[in-house]
Amino acid sequence: MDKCDVGSINDVRSIVERFYAQVLDDQIIGYIFTDVVQIDLETHLPLIIDFWSDALFGGDRYQGNTLAKHLEVHAKVALKPGHFTRWLYLFNKAVDAEHEGDNAQRMKQRAEQVAKSISAALTDQKRSAMTLTLEASKKT
Numbered sequence: 001m002d003k004c005d006v007g008s009i010n011d012v013r014s015i016v017e018r019f020y021a022q023v024l025d026d027q028i029i030g031y032i033f034t035d036v037v038q039i040d041l042e043t044h045l046p047l048i049i050d051f052w053s054d055a056l057f058g059g060d061r062y063q064g065n066t067l068a069k070h071l072e073v074h075a076k077v078a079l080k081p082g083h084f085t086r087w088l089y090l091f092n093k094a095v096d097a098e099h100e101g102d103n104a105q106r107m108k109q110r111a112e113q114v115a116k117s118i119s120a121a122l123t124d125q126k127r128s129a130m131t132l133t134l135e136a137s138k139k140t
Contacts, residue, residue, distance in 0.1 A: 005101025012052045015107070016045060019094035028086045036077045055110050056103050070118045079122055084115040 006012060020041060024030050033039045050061035073079060091111045095104050 003098055003100040006056060006095070006099050006103040006107055009049065009053050009057075011099065012056065013045075013049050014098065015094050016048050016052060018097060019091055020045065020048075022090045022094060023087070026086065026090060029083050029090075032073065032077060032079075032083065037073055052107065052110075056107060066114065067118060067121055070122065074122050079119070081119050081123075084119040088112060088115045 004011075006015065020033075023033055024039075047062065047064055050059075051064065051066070053059060054062045070079065088111055092108050095108055095111075
């Protein structure tokens with residue numbers, strides 16, 4: 001099968017749909033989407049397609065707050081670096097299934113940036129909460 005670059009919103013849609021099909025069946029992180037978040041794909045997929053289309057082709061269709069959403073999930077289940085590693089593996093697999101080229105590479109690089117920044121933010125939040133707890137315990 002010949003692979004082409006990610007060149008249109010339809011390519012992005014195909015990648016996102018393939019990715020979520022893999023994620024929902026995944027033994028490591030699938031439960032976060034199915035049981036914890038109980039994701040509604042009909043609502044969620046268009047948002048994610050907008051996010052990736054904007055990231056690759058420019059635009060301002062995506063109006064969400066990625067970090068805030070992950071903080072909400074993190075409040076329900078502790079998201080760990082390994083979860084993001086698995087997410088990134090599955091995302092790259094979805095991109096690589098049918099695509100190669102500059103945009104495919106950019107998409108994977110952006111996914112890595114997103115995974116690292118959210119994972120770091122959650123780690124920083126945990127560290128801050130631990131510091132506050134320690135400071136409060138010193139006062140009593």
